[in-house]
Amino acid sequence: MAASALSTTATTTKVWAVPRTGSLSNLVLQPQPLPAPAAGQVRVAVRAIGLNFADVFCVLGLYTAFQGSLVPGLEFSGVVETDGGDFKKGDRVYGTTRFGAYTTHLNADTRYLRPIPTGWSFAEAAAYPVQTITAYYALKELGVMKPGHTVLVQSAAGGVGLQALRILEAVPDMSVLGVVGNPAKVDFLNKSFPTGSAPRKAWKFISREAGVSFRSQLSTYVAAHEHIRGFDIVLDSVHGPAFQPSYDHLNPCGRYVLFGSASLAPSTISLSPTTLTFYSPMNVVRMLTLAYKFLTRPRLDPMQLVQDNKAIMGYNLIWLYDKLELMSSMYEDLAAMNLRAPHVGHQFAFDKLPDALAFFQTGQSVGKVVITVPEKA
Numbered sequence: 179m180a181a182s183a184l185s186t187t188a189t190t191t192k193v194w195a196v197p198r199t200g201s202l203s204n205l206v207l208q209p210q211p212l213p214a215p216a217a218g219q220v221r222v223a224v225r226a227i228g229l230n231f232a233d234v235f236c237v238l239g240l241y242t243a244f245q246g247s248l249v250p251g252l253e254f255s256g257v258v259e260t261d262g263g264d265f266k267k268g269d270r271v272y273g274t275t276r277f278g279a280y281t282t283h284l285n286a287d288t289r290y291l292r293p294i295p296t297g298w299s300f301a302e303a304a305a306y307p308v309q310t311i312t313a314y315y316a317l318k319e320l321g322v323m324k325p326g327h328t329v330l331v332q333s334a335a336g337g338v339g340l341q342a343l344r345i346l347e348a349v350p351d352m353s354v355l356g357v358v359g360n361p362a363k364v365d366f367l368n369k370s371f372p373t374g375s376a377p378r379k380a381w382k383f384i385s386r387e388a389g390v391s392f393r394s395q396l397s398t399y400v401a402a403h404e405h406i407r408g409f410d411i412v413l414d415s416v417h418g419p420a421f422q423p424s425y426d427h428l429n430p431c432g433r434y435v436l437f438g439s440a441s442l443a444p445s446t447i448s449l450s451p452t453t454l455t456f457y458s459p460m461n462v463v464r465m466l467t468l469a470y471k472f473l474t475r476p477r478l479d480p481m482q483l484v485q486d487n488k489a490i491m492g493y494n495l496i497w498l499y500d501k502l503e504l505m506s507s508m509y510e511d512l513a514a515m516n517l518r519a520p521h522v523g524h525q526f527a528f529d530k531l532p533d534a535l536a537f538f539q540t541g542q543s544v545g546k547v548v549i550t551v552p553e554k555a
């Protein structure tokens with residue numbers, strides 16, 4: 179069918195669907211009808227899809243917001259195929275959707291689309307919205323960041339972590355301790371954020387090391403800098419054993435922003451009793467380990483916050499989806515910061531999407547994991 183006919187009438191798209199959640203092996207590539215775009219929508223031929231940790235939780239059935247949905251995926255970039263709103267056929271755009279981005283074509287609400295900045299690839303554009311807005315909301319709206327603050331960033335080489343560093347780099351005099359899971363990520367961060375490349379103080383990257391207490395790693399960083407007493411903001415998406423030492427190193431009036439729980443993420447696990455792997459001894463061990471970690475996760479008495487004069491905040495971007503004014507103002511603030519394009523660490527072809535999620539789930543990725551969709555998918 180010709181592209182113009184495709185774009186104005188109902189057609190069929192290819193999606194990665196999860197008819198039954200519980201395991202990555204439940205993802206199936208299937209055709210799906212796509213109606214003509216409704217008012218306020220344009221059809222987009224998807225060229226790249228950004229992966230998010232939330233996608234893994236969707237497929238495993240651990241994400242309540244996904245319940246009742248079939249196709250995961252929160253962000254994409256591509257080419258507009260129909261005129262609508264401020265967009266014309268042929269425009270290069272990126273955008274967000276409340277699920278459904280694991281597809282070759284979609285009808286996108288124009289309010290959630292933005293033009294791709296000049297010089298950015300489709301992959302870079304698809305890597306931008308969710309993690310950048312997540313990092314900015316955490317730092318600006320919840321963390322109330324100010325020049326001169328000291329910030330602890332967990333998983334600093336991940337998608338959100340790197341965007342947080344880029345934002346912090348744009349604010350004068352910030353001191354930053356970035357924490358990662360292995361020394362190779364430290365090397366990557368030292369190369370990406372070389373000393374002297376921005377007006378900033380006391381930037382250091384460390385890895386959580388077996389046998390070394392995280393508490394002492396934090397104390398060493400604080401003690402090494404005369405102007406630092408502790409952290410004004412903590413960005414924590416790992417939770418787990420790093421929580422209490424990080425909370426204890428928060429300054430009075432400090433803000434602890436919790437927006438994920440990667441330490442409770444199943445690495446390779448099936449939660450689907452309808453698959454054979456569910457019954458394998460290794461899977462049972464992993465489920466028990468996960469259950470143990472969940473039951474022993476850190477907890478805090480709220481009264482303690484009053485006594486300590488510290489704040490803990492949690493949030494999930496998916497519930498901000500309807501707050502369009504807030505989203506727009508964050509996009510504008512970020513555009514004014516003129517951030518570098520996001521770092522795309524890994525690219526997988528559309529037909530290899532389950533492999534990409536399996537890799538992402540291991541926690542070894544650096545930067546963003548992106549799915550590329552061929553032009554004539």
Ligand SMILES: NC(=O)c1ccc[n+]([C@@H]2O[C@H](COP(=O)([O-])OP(=O)(O)OC[C@H]3O[C@@H](n4cnc5c(N)ncnc54)[C@H](OP(=O)(O)O)[C@@H]3O)[C@@H](O)[C@H]2O)c1
Pocket residue numbers: 229230231232308309312332333334335336337338339357358359360363415416437438439440441442443444445493494495496539540541542543545546
């Ligand atoms: N609340 C929200 O709205 C929101 C939005 C986007 C993302 N998030 C959360 O923010 C975090 C970062 O998201 P992202 O998409 O940018 O992912 P990412 O940082 O690219 O990847 C997640 C990172 O988690 C760390 N990790 C720690 N323990 C892990 C484990 N047991 N298994 C796997 N990974 C583990 C790994 O980094 P290190 O080992 O280097 O620490 C891994 O690279 C995720 O926890 C995600 O759920 C929340």
